[in-house]
Amino acid sequence: MENRIAQLRKERRITQEELADAVGVTRQTIISLENGRYNASLLLAYKLSRYFGLTIEDLFLFEEEEPLC
Amino acid sequence: MLIKLFTVSEKDNYREVLRHRSAIALTAAALGLATMVTPALLLHFLPDLNAHAMGYYSGGGASIFGMGLFAFFGIRRTLRDEKRLRSEQIKETDERSREIKRRAASLTILLSILCLYIGLLVAVLVNHTVYLTLIGVLAAFILIFLGSLLYYGKKL
Numbered sequence: 001m002e003n004r005i006a007q008l009r010k011e012r013r014i015t016q017e018e019l020a021d022a023v024g025v026t027r028q029t030i031i032s033l034e035n036g037r038y039n040a041s042l043l044l045a046y047k048l049s050r051y052f053g054l055t056i057e058d059l060f061l062f063e064e065e066e067p068l069c
Numbered sequence: 070m071l072i073k074l075f076t077v078s079e080k081d082n083y084r085e086v087l088r089h090r091s092a093i094a095l096t097a098a099a100l101g102l103a104t105m106v107t108p109a110l111l112l113h114f115l116p117d118l119n120a121h122a123m124g125y126y127s128g129g130g131a132s133i134f135g136m137g138l139f140a141f142f143g144i145r146r147t148l149r150d151e152k153r154l155r156s157e158q159i160k161e162t163d164e165r166s167r168e169i170k171r172r173a174a175s176l177t178i179l180l181s182i183l184c185l186y187i188g189l190l191v192a193v194l195v196n197h198t199v200y201l202t203l204i205g206v207l208a209a210f211i212l213i214f215l216g217s218l219l220y221y222g223k224k225l
Contacts, residue, residue, distance in 0.1 A: 021159075029165040038165050 002061040006034040008052050023047040083158040084148065091144040098137025104130030182210070 009019055016030045023044060032038035033048075040048065040060070049059045107130070108123040147153050160166065185207055192200035 024159055024162065026159060026163045026166065029163055032165055038168075041164050044164055 001039050001063070002036060003033060003040075004059055004061070005030070005048065008054075008059070009034075012052075019048075019051070022051055083154065083162075087144050087148055087154075091141050091148075094137045094140035094144060096137075098134050098141065101130045101132070101134030101137055105134060106130075185210075 005019075009016070016027050016034075020027045020030045024047070025044065029038065029044075033040055045056050045060055049056045052059060105127055108118065108126045111118050111126075112123075147157050185203060189200065189203050189207070192203055
């Protein structure tokens with residue numbers, strides 16, 4: 001799932017370390033989220049969107065899956 | 070590592086978790102010490118006790134005693150330092166790290182089962198006792214797995 005974490009973080013001049021500390025994860029987790037290698041849990045998605053003052057839908061770009069036939 | 074994975078969650082009071090863990094570490098150190106002195110007592114009742122068994126008790130006991138003490142003092146150090154406490158909590162409750170450990174544990178189990186299967190195929194041709202031992206291990210694994218499924222089925 002794509003997200004806007006890196007973009008928003010750079011816009012607001014926040015380091016990965018600061019963001020990680022604010023939401024209670026390691027810097028490696030922020031790196032993986034930004035690279036799209038790891039999908040955040042609902043709890044972490046909520047913490048991140050609250051940190052940026054956005055809704056989860058604004059921060060994480062959900063792609064609709066093809067319905068199963 | 071696995072103990073840490075299963076004994077702490079983000080919801081827990083980390084300071085309390087560490088206090089419980091330090092009690093476990095002290096208990097482990099006491100058990101290790103008891104295991105270390107067991108050969109001396111056993112020699113009194115079993116004068117023919119072989120050197121390998123004595124070394125096994127002493128070595129195993131000393132390791133557990135050492136690890137228990139090391140963990141106990143490490144936890145105490147963490148409890149006294151707020152910055153270190155926060156950093157350790159983040160390291161232990163970080164969801165990606167926990168996911169990595171879960172996946173590593175799953176892969177380890179899968180490979181262990183594969184090795185067990187190969188071992189059974191070889192043992193059935195070579196040694197009946199080894200074969201029965203491996204069958205026992207497999208049965209224990211399946212029972213524990215089914216028990217865990219039931220437990221988590223009710224818990225989650």
